[in-house]
Amino acid sequence: MLKSDMTEGTNSALQQLDYHDAFNNAVTLPGVDPDRMVYCGTSFSGGNVIHAAATDKHIKAAIAQALSVSGETRSLEFKDQIHELFNNRARIATSGQRDRVLCITSTAEEAQTGTAPVLFSDLHAYESYSQIPDCGGKWGNYVTEQTQLHMLWFEPQAYMYRIAPKSFFMVIPGNDVMVKTSSQAEAFGKARELKQMLFLKGAGHFDIYQGGWFERNIRVQVEFLRRCLTE
Structure with missing residues (x-):
């Protein structure tokens, strides 16, 4: 498997x-x-x-x-960011700088609103990802902005x-x-x-x-x- x-x-x-x-x-x-x-x-x-x-x-x-x-359905959550995602891609081509976006919010209170500009804004995601360190996993709370762009084509x-x-x-x-x-x-x-x-x-x-x-x-x-x- x-x-x-x-x-x-x-x-x-x-x-x-x-x-x-x-x-x-x-x-x-x-x-x-x-x-x-x-x-x-x-x-x-x-x-x-x-x-x-x-x-x-x-x-x-x-x-x-x-x-x-x-990807079409998923991208509706960050549709207002799509223009900037392409600008970010252009900056990578010239400077190599890769911007990041948070996967989950910093606090449960933010997650409860479900409106934060993160990859997974809901409370269920916050609670689940927050358990990773307790399982011995090593994980950083971010992905590159280009991850979101790739989602558009998925x-x-x-x-x-x-x-x-x-x-x-x-x-x-x-x-x-x-x-x-x-x-x-x-x-x-x-x-x-x-x-x-x-x-x-x-x-x-x-x-x-x-x-x-x-x-x-x-x-x-x-x-x-x-x-x-x-x-």
């Missing part, structure tokens, strides 16, 4: 190629069956999985959870139908405010068979990584893998 996630300078096109390169390396390792490879991704990298799985005919199946489905839902006939499993949190639940459900409808969906009613975008939501999520994913990899 190959997995990636968002980094400081997110470039979706390069990350999609990373999946292919990881596959090419993995199949050279002892004990790896090239006919039982699965691409897996979550959130932004869930969208990368859609692109990668749609074009790579080597893999057996794909799993995407709480996935970012549309449109995984346009590739959903091309995953078939490979098996596809999608996890949709029922109370996702970061990537709206309705947009994920609409994208799933564009996928063709063979496909399976796990709808976690009441779960938020980050709830699927811990506790009871995680246990249920992983249990069904494991069942999916056992079935599709033995067919």
Whole structure:
């Protein structure tokens, strides 16, 4: 199972190629069956999985959870900044200076308003990202401004139908405010068979990584893998 996630300078096109390169390396390792490879991704990298799985005919199946489905939809939250994002790109070309944008707000009070000029402005994101240090993770609260620009061109839902006939499993949190639940459900409808969906009613975008939501999520994913990899 190959997995990636968002980094400081997110470039979706390069990350999609990373999946292919990881596959090419993995199949050279002892004990790896090239006919039982699965691409897996979550959130932004869930969208990368859609692109990668749609074009790579080597893999057996794909799993995407709480996935970012549309750069067009996501960019509505920072539509007033788009002009400056292109100006920033021009400055990079001449001076190499890369501006940054915060991922989450500095305080819970700011997050409660949901209007701060950050990448993820909602309280659920603030509470979830704030737990990273407690897990031993090293993380800086920023991405480059060009990450936002790359989001404009990121449109995984346009590739959903091309995953078939490979098996596809999608996890949709029922109370996702970061990537709206309705947009994920609409994208799933564009996928063709063979496909399976796990709808976690009441779960938020980050709830699927811990506790009871995680246990249920992983249990069904494991069942999916056992079935599709033995067919």
